[in-house]
Amino acid sequence: MAATQQTQETAILDCFLELVTSPYGNFTAINKLAYLLNDPATLQKIVAALSLTPQGKQAFIDRPLLGQVDLQHLHQLPTETLGYLYADHMIRNGLTPLSANTQVNDSITYLQAHISETHDIWHVVTGADTDKSGEVQLEAFYVAQLYPDRLFLALLTKNLLKTALYEIELCEQIMDALTQGWMMGRQAKPLFGIQWNQLWETPLEDVQTSLCIIKR
């Protein structure tokens, strides 16, 4: 193995261990792991794979972003709509919409900005809670939808190792969530590139049906 590869491998494993041994939600280490694992060559491959569908290809041309999201306004919509349920999810969990703060000037920066700013919409659309098993469910869904992304497989792995080390009593619900997320992600239409802000007024169930998102 070349010296630089070995340094890269060591850096990845150090970062992975830091995530395993620190409490959930260490975003500094998650961002570092993303940077190390999804290197430029991997990001190019993800862009190429997502461009295979007309929706993905178009997204890389138009680069649509959510823009400013007014949660209080969305929370006035009928309670069955995507907009209301997204706003409710954000308010209940004390979350603020991440407006893309990196400059989007090519396919790779668009990919990163879009995935970041739509993360909580994916939570709502897939029905994945923000607890430990819900995060695993969504990570497995990402693994199915963003191949050959390496970050979400590593994050899923990190959560399985935390379970084996510290909380084996969660094993069943974590493994069930992983299985559900993977199968749902394989079966669903691609979520990448959807212009969610055109769907705020659509009932969530209709959004899920149109995307073939089926809960078991």
Added chain:
Amino acid sequence: MAATQQTQETAILDCFLELVTSPYGNFTAINKLAYLLNDPATLQKIVAALSLTPQGKQAFIDRPLLGQVDLQHLHQLPTETLGYLYADHMIRNGLTPLSANTQVNDSITYLQAHISETHDIWHVVTGADTDKSGEVQLEAFYVAQLYPDRLFLALLTKNLLKTALYEIELCEQIMDALTQGWMMGRQAKPLFGIQWNQLWETPLEDVQTSLCIIKR
């Protein structure tokens, strides 16, 4: 965290990393990880959980072992039988039956001896190949069947991290295998404690049907 717990955690993580960075089949490190993760308290809990079924409870009383297995003799049985297919699996893969070489004198040593010596029978009965995805399928099956075992979840995790680091192109088949193994293991009757040497002449399909092992 107490100092001894921290030392234990460090030893587990060191061993885990050794497995991630070494080629598949590092049995020295696997045995060490088993010793560290399945500590006496965990082993007691596994025995208690497996004793909840009459079959498991009886196995801990009778402690049946396979004994000497004559592969050439089994290979003369009709080709649809468990015995023939087990022998064929062993011969094709250049494997020798592991006769229990630890002294079995209590429930914990029985658990360890029985799981070791029946490993390749579980391969045949679950239809899991000995390639990377087959091992992951069987590990997920063990996770479902041997709760609260911590070793097989860690081994599964190790293989997912190897995939994320070195072979992301295997991701789909590894995740499919994991999902299949977990669902199969949840659905099947317990395999622990079965006296396999009484089933050599039974067609494999009948064994699988009676154990609710269903391939998807």
